[in-house]
Amino acid sequence: MSPVYHALVLNLHQPSGNLEALLSGNEWEAREILLALDRIPRSLWGFEDVARVHLSLSGTLLETLANPDFQQRVYGIVKCGELLWFFQNQKLFQLLGTGYYHPVLPLIPAADREEHVTRWLGIARHLLWRPGFNGFWPPEMAFSMELIPLLKRLGYRYVLVDSDHVEPVTPMRWEEARYRPHLARFGDDEIIVVVRDRELSDAQESGMDTGWFMQEVHERTKHCGFPPLVTTCTDGDNGGWFRNVDSQANFWGVFYQPLLERVRRKEMEISPIFIDDYLNRHGAHGYVNVREGAWNTGWHHGTGFLQWTGSPAQKDALQRVVATSRAFHALRNRAAVGADNRRVEHTMEQAFWRLLRAETSCNFFWGEAWVQRCHQDLNEAWSFLKKVEKDL
Helix, strand or coil, X not given: CCCEEEEEEEEECCCCCHHHHHHHHCHHHHHHXXXXXXXXXXXXXXXXXXXXXXXXECHHHHHHHHCHHHHHHCCCCCCHHHHHHHCCCCCCEEEEECCCCCECHHHCCHHHHHHHHHHXXXXXXXHHCCCCCCEECCHHHCECHHHHHHHHHCCCCEEEEEHHHEEECCCCCHHHHHHCCEEEEECCEEEEEEEECHHHHHXXXXXXXXXXXXXXXXXXHCCCCXXXXXXXXXXXXXXXXXHCCCCCCCHHHHHHHHHHHHHHCCCCXXXXXXXXXXXXXXXXXXXXXXXXXXXXXXXXXXXXXXXXXXXXXXXXXXXXXXXXXXXXXXXXXXXXXXXXXXXXXXXXXXXXXXXXXXXXXHHHHCCCCCHHHHHHHHHHHHHHHHHHHHHC
């Protein structure tokens, strides 16, 4: 029985201040999220020989979990320090790079993208004890080909993309396009793209059992003349399937642990694997283009980033982000000319992180419900920019 390799990817993100606000206004939901995070490593203890899980943790989530005041506040629910330590288990987890404030990278100004990625690398290297990260998780799986030079320059080997946006350049069959890593090129740079199976990921998000998954994977890959890599990607801390505290009614107890038991007994062709290990053994084949788009969320298909750009209020906020970013970078260039001024540097930094936080995807995703959060951060950024103007 030839193996069918399975790469499980879970995205973990909470906006800045969200867990703190939930603890004050909706404590049960905050507890559900924290317990869902804590359940991940605990569900895998004893399965180090077969379990392989990729995790993406946003910078804002890492920042919250590492905050001593927050750790003390939730001590009776979760031990955050232990949780961060558990995520360092390299037998169970491969950690993916991402953007600090979880922006839709193709929608924000190009001048701000690198800062999101490098700030995440800074906090992740410190908290997760990794010198580097080979895989990149674009927040919301929002990808455009122009991101490739940036990702290559920062050392990434591969990036995850959604199957609905992959267009073969090299002739290939449907199953090859979906179940084999490929290369994508932009200018002189190229990167490996690993393709998420959208339909199987939808099932992973909403609930499935091991038998159904085994049969579905078999039917989808039975004509592959190569070792297939089936990649499923969802949030790991959202929805009742992941948040349910009953092990007989959640992802880990109903699906993943039974799958691992059957893998251990060699009762199935599915073999969990880290993406890096697959690439080391089997490489990437053929070239593809990846259309601009994100993963599907709820009733949105992800094409054209409609989830974040559908209303006039969303568009107006994004336009203001662009204007603020342009003003910030122009002023920083002016401030860089002349004598060193630490007060100016500090004030510019205060403006910058508020601009970056204003670009958080959640500010735009919930229709118009959170757009004001973007404007609040931009208002504060402008107040700091005006202080710098006075000091120059």
